[in-house]
Amino acid sequence: MTADAVPMVEANGARIPAIGLGTWDLRGRVCARVVEQALRLGYRHIDTAEMYGNEREIGEGLRASGVPRDKVFMTTKVWQDHLAPRELERATKESLARLRLSDVDLLLIHWPNPRVPLAETMGALCRMKQAGFARHIGVSNFTVALLDQAVALSAEPLANHQFEWHPYIDQSKVVAASRRHGLSVTAYSPIARGRATNDKDLRLIGMHHRKSAGQVALRFLIQEGAIVIPRTSKLERLTENLNVFDFTLDPAEMDEVRKLANPRGRIVDWSGSPKWD
Numbered sequence: 001m002t003a004d005a006v007p008m009v010e011a012n013g014a015r016i017p018a019i020g021l022g023t024w025d026l027r028g029r030v031c032a033r034v035v036e037q038a039l040r041l042g043y044r045h046i047d048t049a050e051m052y053g054n055e056r057e058i059g060e061g062l063r064a065s066g067v068p069r070d071k072v073f074m075t076t077k078v079w080q081d082h083l084a085p086r087e088l089e090r091a092t093k094e095s096l097a098r099l100r101l102s103d104v105d106l107l108l109i110h111w112p113n114p115r116v117p118l119a120e121t122m123g124a125l126c127r128m129k130q131a132g133f134a135r136h137i138g139v140s141n142f143t144v145a146l147l148d149q150a151v152a153l154s155a156e157p158l159a160n161h162q163f164e165w166h167p168y169i170d171q172s173k174v175v176a177a178s179r180r181h182g183l184s185v186t187a188y189s190p191i192a193r194g195r196a197t198n199d200k201d202l203r204l205i206g207m208h209h210r211k212s213a214g215q216v217a218l219r220f221l222i223q224e225g226a227i228v229i230p231r232t233s234k235l236e237r238l239t240e241n242l243n244v245f246d247f248t249l250d251p252a253e254m255d256e257v258r259k260l261a262n263p264r265g266r267i268v269d270w271s272g273s274p275k276w277d
């Protein structure tokens with residue numbers, strides 16, 4: 001699998017590799033090693049966030065890989081406590097300092113925060129793009145209503161919306177809203193934090209293609225038009241997760257996977273996040 005074989009997803013001026021490496025919970029030397037190895041294997045997209053506490057190691061892995069900076073799509077996110085304009089600017093600059101980069105390809109609002117007016121946050125996010133700290137901007141974990149507002153309040157086009165998506169959750173409404181605004185969508189927790197890799201239905205579909213259950217989950221999302229960012233701390237699984245571009249699920253198989261969605265399928269708990277009135 002070469003880097004050239006990974007398709008690009010285009011949206012509002014951005015070209016984003018359809019697979020990236022998720023890095024939540026990767027720490028220290030393991031993080032730097034996994035990032036370095038992923039890039040050597042052909043990954044060209046890394047997803048991090050100030051909240052993950054690993055931006056320093058991500059930067060180290062990038063430099064150790066020898067892959068030129070301009071060949072890698074780097075995403076980071078501003079945490080929800082830092083969405084007031086001054087805080088957002090400070091947090092962005094600190095992320096860049098830890099990564100040792102002059103800019104990121106994509107800067108996302110990690111979670112919305114009802115205590116800060118969205119107009120102020122979007123204005124500050126746009127200024128980060130205008131100042132050259134981010135080539136593209138976007139949001140994460142927004143509802144359809146909030147996404148509509150964010151787009152309306154933004155002087156710059158938004159290129160991406162990142163949210164939880166895997167076979168156990170129906171995200172058709174937020175996907176449609178993102179598309180309506182011209183945003184690409186990134187599926188986080190795309191193998192449902194490992195659950196999909198043991199799924200008997202996905203395994204059965206995979207047998208027809210000589211692929212694993214996890215690969216079927218990733219392929220499903222890619223055929224739905226999503227960018228996927230699976231995370232692994234195991235070097236051998238990096239290859240498995242990347243090898244999802246040499247087979248196609250037919251319409252009946254896609255329907256089989258869609259049937260796994262259920263109302264209790266969400267993994268990431270929203271209950272602790274601040275509520276809008």
Ligand SMILES: NC(=O)c1ccc[n+]([C@@H]2O[C@H](COP(=O)([O-])OP(=O)(O)OC[C@H]3O[C@@H](n4cnc5c(N)ncnc54)[C@H](OP(=O)(O)O)[C@@H]3O)[C@@H](O)[C@H]2O)c1
Nearest residue numbers: 022023024188189190191192193194197230231232233237
């Ligand atoms: N924007 C947000 O709010 C948000 C929220 C959550 C996640 N994310 C992003 O999305 C990324 C991915 O989501 P995630 O980390 O929650 O979950 P995930 O990628 O769906 O699953 C990761 C888990 O699956 C295991 N795994 C990975 N590949 C495997 C394989 N081929 N076979 C068997 N098991 C495998 C990993 O274990 P091993 O390490 O042992 O392989 C790990 O426990 C995150 O790392 C982060 O970058 C963003």
